[in-house]
Amino acid sequence: MSHAAPHELGVADLGRALAARELSSVEVTSHLLARFAAHERLGAALVLDGDAALAQARDADRRRAAGDAGPLVGVPIAHKDIFVTRAMPSTAGSRMLAGYRSPFDATVVARLADAGTVTLGKLNCDEFAMGSSTENSAYHPTLNPWDESRVPGGSSGGSAAAVAARLLPAATGTDTGGSIRQPASFCGISGIKPTYGVCSRYGMIAFASSLDQAGVLARSAEDCALVLGAMSGFDARDSTSAERPAQDFHAMLAATRPGASAARPLAGLRIGLPKEFFPAALAGDVEQAIRAALAELARLGAVLVDVELPRTELSIPVYYLIAPAEASSNLSRYDGVRYGHRAEHVADLGELYRASRSEGFGAEVKRRIMIGTYVLSHGYYDAYYLQAQKLRRMIADDFQACFRRCDVIAGPVAPTVAWRLGAQSDDPVANYLADIFTLPASLAGLPGMSVPVGFGAGAMPVGLQLVGNYFGEGTLLHAAHAFQRATDWHLRAPPEGRS
Amino acid sequence: MIRGFEVVIGIETHAQLSTQSKIFSGASTAFGAAANTLASPVDLALPGTLPVANRGAVERAIRFGLAVGARIAPVSIFARKNYFYPDLPKGYQISQYETPVVQGGVVEFFVGDVGHRVQLTRAHLEEDAGKSLHGFAPRDAHAVALYADWSGIDLNRAGTPLLEIVSEPDMRSSAEAVEYARALHALVVWLGICDGNMQEGSFRCDANVSVRRPGAPLGTRREIKNLNSFRFLQQAIDAEVQWQIDLIEDGGAVRQATVLFDPERGETREMRSKEDAHDYRYFPDPDLPPLAIAADWIERVRAAMPELPRHRAERFQRDLGLGAYDAAMMTQSIGVATYFEAVAAASGQPKLAANWIMGEVARRLNASGASEIALPAATLAALIGRIADRTISNSAARQLFEVLWDEGGDVDALIAARGLAQVGDSAELERIVDEVIAGNAKSVAEFRAGKDKAFNALVGQAMKASKGRADPAAVSALLKKKLG
Numbered sequence: 003m004s005h006a007a008p009h010e011l012g013v014a015d016l017g018r019a020l021a022a023r024e025l026s027s028v029e030v031t032s033h034l035l036a037r038f039a040a041h042e043r044l045g046a047a048l049v050l051d052g053d054a055a056l057a058q059a060r061d062a063d064r065r066r067a068a069g070d071a072g073p074l075v076g077v078p079i080a081h082k083d084i085f086v087t088r089a090m091p092s093t094a095g096s097r098m099l100a101g102y103r104s105p106f107d108a109t110v111v112a113r114l115a116d117a118g119t120v121t122l123g124k125l126n127c128d129e130f131a132m133g134s135s136t137e138n139s140a141y142h143p144t145l146n147p148w149d150e151s152r153v154p155g156g157s158s159g160g161s162a163a164a165v166a167a168r169l170l171p172a173a174t175g176t177d178t179g180g181s182i183r184q185p186a187s188f189c190g191i192s193g194i195k196p197t198y199g200v201c202s203r204y205g206m207i208a209f210a211s212s213l214d215q216a217g218v219l220a221r222s223a224e225d226c227a228l229v230l231g232a233m234s235g236f237d238a239r240d241s242t243s244a245e246r247p248a249q250d251f252h253a254m255l256a257a258t259r260p261g262a263s264a265a266r267p268l269a270g271l272r273i274g275l276p277k278e279f280f281p282a283a284l285a286g287d288v289e290q291a292i293r294a295a296l297a298e299l300a301r302l303g304a305v306l307v308d309v310e311l312p313r314t315e316l317s318i319p320v321y322y323l324i325a326p327a328e329a330s331s332n333l334s335r336y337d338g339v340r341y342g343h344r345a346e347h348v349a350d351l352g353e354l355y356r357a358s359r360s361e362g363f364g365a366e367v368k369r370r371i372m373i374g375t376y377v378l379s380h381g382y383y384d385a386y387y388l389q390a391q392k393l394r395r396m397i398a399d400d401f402q403a404c405f406r407r408c409d410v411i412a413g414p415v416a417p418t419v420a421w422r423l424g425a426q427s428d429d430p431v432a433n434y435l436a437d438i439f440t441l442p443a444s445l446a447g448l449p450g451m452s453v454p455v456g457f458g459a460g461a462m463p464v465g466l467q468l469v470g471n472y473f474g475e476g477t478l479l480h481a482a483h484a485f486q487r488a489t490d491w492h493l494r495a496p497p498e499g500r501s
Numbered sequence: 502m503i504r505g506f507e508v509v510i511g512i513e514t515h516a517q518l519s520t521q522s523k524i525f526s527g528a529s530t531a532f533g534a535a536a537n538t539l540a541s542p543v544d545l546a547l548p549g550t551l552p553v554a555n556r557g558a559v560e561r562a563i564r565f566g567l568a569v570g571a572r573i574a575p576v577s578i579f580a581r582k583n584y585f586y587p588d589l590p591k592g593y594q595i596s597q598y599e600t601p602v603v604q605g606g607v608v609e610f611f612v613g614d615v616g617h618r619v620q621l622t623r624a625h626l627e628e629d630a631g632k633s634l635h636g637f638a639p640r641d642a643h644a645v646a647l648y649a650d651w652s653g654i655d656l657n658r659a660g661t662p663l664l665e666i667v668s669e670p671d672m673r674s675s676a677e678a679v680e681y682a683r684a685l686h687a688l689v690v691w692l693g694i695c696d697g698n699m700q701e702g703s704f705r706c707d708a709n710v711s712v713r714r715p716g717a718p719l720g721t722r723r724e725i726k727n728l729n730s731f732r733f734l735q736q737a738i739d740a741e742v743q744w745q746i747d748l749i750e751d752g753g754a755v756r757q758a759t760v761l762f763d764p765e766r767g768e769t770r771e772m773r774s775k776e777d778a779h780d781y782r783y784f785p786d787p788d789l790p791p792l793a794i795a796a797d798w799i800e801r802v803r804a805a806m807p808e809l810p811r812h813r814a815e816r817f818q819r820d821l822g823l824g825a826y827d828a829a830m831m832t833q834s835i836g837v838a839t840y841f842e843a844v845a846a847a848s849g850q851p852k853l854a855a856n857w858i859m860g861e862v863a864r865r866l867n868a869s870g871a872s873e874i875a876l877p878a879a880t881l882a883a884l885i886g887r888i889a890d891r892t893i894s895n896s897a898a899r900q901l902f903e904v905l906w907d908e909g910g911d912v913d914a915l916i917a918a919r920g921l922a923q924v925g926d927s928a929e930l931e932r933i934v935d936e937v938i939a940g941n942a943k944s945v946a947e948f949r950a951g952k953d954k955a956f957n958a959l960v961g962q963a964m965k966a967s968k969g970r971a972d973p974a975a976v977s978a979l980l981k982k983k984l985g
Contacts, residue, residue: 106549203551207548208788211787240553241553242790331583339654383784
């Protein structure tokens, strides 16, 4: 390992190299900062703070020297710019929060800092995490490192592109309707969104509170497990946080299933395939890669069973009523009064609100605020919001029916590989429809993962989605890890190309 | 009934709960701090902040619910009330809408000596907003140049816990409304859930007022907002009732509206009509799980509750023989009730104790503005004891009371030192009466001529000569015998 360049190492390998003192955190950090600079064209970051990162790296090296064996001590990461940070601006990809400084760190940020990670900067995303291409960032788009004419997915597109381009071993992300899984899929990396409540939302700039959940984007399931273990766990400042003991996800990777062998580590694991996840409209290249991965999982001992999620299509309207409803209220605080963008030269209070919000928010954010305001309005609430909540419960019940017959659900993350920049920017509904496979698990609050399983059209990566039952992160990570021990899709890096 | 109309009143009360910290953040609820020094990131609605419900506020709501015999909802829901205003940092207020924590209940009180009961609809938890300070000017000249008008925002009060207590429209006069509000005020203070400070806004009322011809369906109501004294509550309702009757008698129709009371002009003024009412877009707050209150939590709160005023009043009637009105008066506050019980026990004279507390004690207490009775219960009990055993007369007792209240001292020592003991000795009484007959020949003559009034004058003279120590009944009897 020691002869590999630092950027070729994932979280686990980097941790081992740092522990063995083969590398210092300062060396790794400097190297990755230089790579960020060389790959600036990708637009993965919104802000980098090299001096602060190197200071943290020196601290981490001292911790290592003092015998701290924590797996993340000295490992560089960066945060999706949805997490607030004291040391750097926090913008949520919005002009509304240009230059905004938080007086506190998000719980996830603080926990990862306590674990010894080195924070390089903040990563680009769709404005307020609304979008699936990162083109809705108010600052600049992010390019897909596999093909720079294509989007990296979104909303955690900066995180996915940075990890895929080997600028970082791991990055945080947030997932409301697929914002970790879909960019991980589009960029050929691993990403996990845990069960709603596993990671604290304190310090995550809210989009849709009942759906937002923090997670990790990294190269492998093992790397995801290490980072997720450090950032998750109960937080009294988030009333929706799950009051459960912290879990050692990394230890779960090595768990042995009854009847398992080295060749069949997944013996007896029942993988459910909802027929609605394999519709006629699914792109052939995606289906082929998914089917091949399922065959591999079966070879590893998994049992494939057919299941049904009959309300999969309904998850699109349900999500696009509930998420905007919550967003319309969550984003009311951006009024130009206390912080954030404030319009100048306005005549009165009403104009202050209208002008500040008109100037501060982008088109997609405004669209969702308007939809959300409408569906909560008197006379429409019952027909839209309440009806959507009822269907949401039914969708969650459908999953429970599936989990009586299987342990994990599998299917594609997205119906297609990454599309070209600008291809869907005039068609918000096409973007919404592409979320069909990630929305159901989000609405049910279930953990979901994207695992790279091959390449489709244009040699673009394809991701397999795994969905577990509540608090079944360990099962997902275990299955993905077994798959990755037998395959090398997760080790494929995009060509260094023109950088 | 006023001018042939029946008045219908319902009251919504905002009681600020006496928690140390805010309802959804750890910031202090202290009153009077410098602007924005008690506003935490949660109160400022900074990005990424989340509310966490204060269990102390919930517990106070439970205490209230138990005290009024309401149902405590095992699950209630926090909802967002969405509207834009600069002193509302999140752009929504967290309140309870469809499912409040306290459902139903009754408040009982007297108007004069007539008992009344008002049904409660509900009581729910919510957060207060901040305060807008109009006419504020920033120091930064560049900022001043940017905008024509400035207002300052103080968010210290934002997030202060409130219990909004909503009554049914059960009241029929401003007097009933005031006594309801007083009883509610006394109750929340008794329960220790609100400091009751009306000047600081800890207890404020909105009155929904309508009028109708007897037997007619309910009239259209107007809501008078933010009445922070009992006097204003009464004046505002009275003014509103006259205004509505004038309007109807002039052929007009009352339009649903929110109004403010101007105490200087003694009139209510429309703030906004129903047409410009907000659509608050209420929906359950996804940041707060349903508020679950398990039966054992309710039982723990019940076990820690002080004896309720109505239970104590019943006990005073049953065990101490007080009438219903006296018992209600003796349970206006925990302080009064405790004082009364101590005086009654030490003197063995509950009725006298109640009379003295409602009379002399209340008079001096009101005059001094003090909130607690400084005169030791044992001292008042000793004084009452000496009235009961006829050592001193009532008038001597009143003199002595003034001394005890102002300077303190021992009752028996003061009776001896000031020679206030009732003239029990018949020789002394006979001497006094003889002197009065001898010195008031004119009155004696008038009495003998049939003027009863003259007799009272003679009794008065004898009492005066005894410095109030004589028993008026004994004086009368002796005078009658000697003049008869």
